Amino acid sequence: MALLQIAEPGQSTAPHQHRLAVGIDLGTTHSLVATVRSGQAAVLPDAEGRVLLPSVVHYGHQDTQVGYHAQPWAVKDPANTIISVKRFMGRSLEDIRFDHPYQLLGHDHEMPAFMTAQGRKTPVEISTDILKALRLRAEDSLGGELTGVVITVPAYFDEAQRHATRDAAQLAGLNVLRLLNEPTAAAIAYGLDRTAESKPDQIQVVFDLGGGTFDVSILRLNQGVYEVLATGGHTALGGDDIDRLVGRWICQQAGHIHLTPADQQRLAQESRRVKEQLSQTNSVTIHWSNWKGELDQTTFDKLIEPVVERCLAVCKRVLRDAKRQIAQVDAVVLVGGSTRIPRIHHAVEQFFGQKPLCTINPDQVVALGAALSADQLVGNRTDGALLLDVTPLSLGLETMGGLVERIIPRNTPIPVARQQEFTTYKDGQTAMLIHVVQGERDMVDHCRSLGRFELRGIPPMLAGSARIEVTFKIDADGLLAVTARETTSNVHSEIVIKPSYGLSETDTARLLNEGFQYAKEDQQLRSLFEVKVEAERELMALEQALEEDGHLLDPDEHVKMRDAMTELQKALGGSSQTAVEMAVVRLKSHSNAFAAQRMNRNINQALKGTSLKDWS
């Protein structure tokens, strides 16, 4: 029954309030925050009017600097100035194979921590510092607390990377409305920009080459719905890598073999300058160490050819996955600063046979799209398009021989749920270990390990009789939840999630929480069952004890105890957890006294025939 809202005289009912929502592009090299104001999406500048926030954090002994203020420290104090932390998010120590000047701590399979002047800092905490800066900027600009944010992630980010991103946002005190894939965000920004276009059913390709990640998505825009048909990419390919290729060339030319961390950072900055200049001029002069030379367009193009080839290979595969031909593509959108490189721009144009769109600033387009999405999700607007995204990587389980059995294939529309049935292989087996991985390879070792789920509490049965139904769910954020139950006895097994990257207690608790989110109602049933099992065990033990030592009780006590046991027996036949619990409590008041009597008798017997001398 809906309640009528009755206003006080003189006071109108509050009109639908405009909620403050922003979109955040947490980029590898730069981050941005944008919002929708008066129906228009716009990026928010800092006090100095700059919209980009360098994703750089410096941890000094006295204070922490984020952004432009942190950048000069990269050369002065490289070990404590964290650059491109996104490349470390959700990654284990052994995953990190690119050059960097940092001291990383932790085991091979753990998400590493940086050793800084302020102690250990995990990639999650460092990202939080960046997000806090953006949050402050937004709240200052908009003059109030944020209701929610949409944070973008590369479409190709896996579970661990997504979780890490969401954790960072939550630590920054942000309410995450959605983790949005970057190409989808860009499509939103362009889609709405092109409402003038008449074609009702469009196929759009988003080519997103940023500072550290590469994504390609193919979307269909139709009837107000953005449907991602397929997505692909590389989470360790971007402008940073192009800088490294240039840097390597410079070192080779200069004969500079050993670089200090400070050198590395200076080289990275110089390489970036050279790369950016080559987007404007044909040749750039470089001074490095004692060497002076020229890098021209042709040589540069040859240097970055492996990058171009990989990007185009991904495009081919994504087209295949989407079951579309190049000729069917209506528009190609360029996103990310690295698409400004002439060779890249040209390669995309050649491959798709059409001029790509870059009318919206490629640095800003993702944040703008995120802002539009946030505006919609927070309820400020209801006429926006619906986004139907997909999971970018196949989800599978480890089976015999280290192979992967695919449960949810890549590019499956989300949200999605799949079930898989397992059984026990040993008589009386009560636990089972399930190893979940993400990736396209056939061997477990070549895929990304997401976690080992331990199912406990399987009722002991003959091998092969148990029916364990495991349900895998991926929600609209692309995050996974796993639940399990044994169907023949309807026992909802306990799930203990051991994430593959040694996360903190808080994280483990968080993961457990999410796992149970989808089994809330099941939890109640589980509780009742457990309580009953416990009570039944106690009753049995008590029966046994009465058989042996019933004579210890006087007839009055005996009767009272029997009454309490009958009560409990009755309650066990019903389905009220409270009734069972109350009966147990009542019984305990008698059985405890009985137990004490038996104990005394036992001690007396043990002591009989012995003297104090024997015990000292």
Add this chain to the structure above:
Amino acid sequence: MNHFELFGLPVQFEIDADVLSSRYRELQQRYHPDQNGFDAQEALRLSTLVNQAYDVLRMADRRAAYLLNLRQQGGGLEQSIGDSDFLQHALELREQLDEAESGIELASLRMEVQQWLDALSREFVIDLDDEDWIEARDTARKLAFMQRVLADIDRAEDRFDDFDSDLDDDF
């Protein structure tokens, strides 16, 4: 309510792909968690159901199996194909796939498999009409087989594009 009913489509094998995807969009617009007005958990459940149904309806092999199950005739689908002629052709296809040396060869293989799928689809409609369940099941198995061959061709094409799916390449 079965998947066809959910999508407002007649319970039959022939399906209009455009109508199917149009209905899919409409359903998601109604039930997706992002659309305000629905309880979040309920929306998640419904949206997942819609995705599940869509997944079944749009692939010929899954649609065929589903139709058989609706008529309680889906038992034994996981058994092997009985038709030895078909198996002979299947073996040849696999051999061709293993020996393919170029994208062009794979493309022509793909066309051949697509033709198989089309023919099998027509056959299934007849089997269903005649209520010839034994035949229908075998046709459904063949459809599933051919679908798997298509997936393998996809993987082979990936390899030709030098795509090694390594997440952590060093540049």
